[in-house]
Amino acid sequence: MVVAVWMALSGNALAHSFTAALIVADDNREASLAEAVRGFLLAADERDGHANETSDGHLGGVDVHVLPLPRDAAGSVEGLIGKPTEPGDVVVVLGTEPAASEAARKYQSNSTVLLQVVLPVGWDSDVGTDSFVARYRLAYGTAPGLMAATGYHAARRLDVAIRPLDGVIPRAALEDAWRSTSSGLPW
Template sequence: MIVLLPRVLPAKLSFLFAVLKGVLTRKGSLVLVPALWMILTGFASAHSFTAALLVVGADREANLAEAVRGFLLAADEKDGHANETSDGHLGGVDVQVLPLPYDATGLVVGLVGTPDEPADVVIVLGSEPAASEAAREFRSASTVLLQAVLPEGWDRDDGTDGFVARYRLAYGTVPGVMAATAYHAARRLDVAIRPLDGVVPQAALEDSWRATETGLPW
């Protein structure tokens, strides 16, 4: 019997699948293997999501690379564990990062995850009206969250010194406004997701996202 199992499981679930598959095989219940795979991949999907970062405006390549660095810094601050197969964690959930647009990804580095398409969440980083115009393409398939670029002087706000120091330690340079904007967006998403343990229901996520627009510490 040939069983096609296309989805890649995280390391711990792959080990569990191998053990249970051996048990089922010895008991002559190989027909149950696909069902077991579906259950485990469903569990993995429920505790993992893809976040697309869509940068709009000028200097997209440089800004997208910087945005990814800022986002990854936030995603690496909590809930880490051994044998990572994602790009970090937000709200206690594995996050896979998908940089967009595709033609601006030439400078992006540091991603190790396996993002799905369409993304579960698309975070649009940019100014209006360009941000809302770009968001229209994704609203039918993803939850779209708009993050305005932080204003000039963001680095003089209380608490930003810690972020700047962590960014400099991680990347050897000071963060620009797009790195700070993406870091802030990731922190907002972390707070929005945590009580939901995921990115659904969509309406609840959108409400939680809006509630983090101001007052979020660095």
């Protein structure tokens, strides 16, 4: 299965907070969206956490609020804090082509779009994934699937890209930082 992750950046983020909207464009989108959000949340909870969280976690040292879209597919998503509004400062679309491109078009006006390469078959046998799989099992009681791993990987890439910027703007710098994270991230 080819999984595309697109990100559309609107530039409306506050200095220390942004909203990441996650969209899954496939046939089983409710279950896939819940799995992608769980993977994303696991990464957002790994660093910079603190007591009395008012966000869904941190990426790049910045509070992140997760917005599962479309709302009618978010029924299985649990554990989110707050009710961010659409479209989100970062829109991540996961799915097979051409459905992912079609879903991304809705958010492309005045936005920058980035593509993540699909995780390879056998991602879970790569060096270092044991730690991710164990953390996911501990948090959710089940092994992660492709969408959980893809959501986790997208969040890790965002963490690395955002950290030196302290936010999701300037857009060009975030695009460059995102491109530099295309490979070699530890699990």
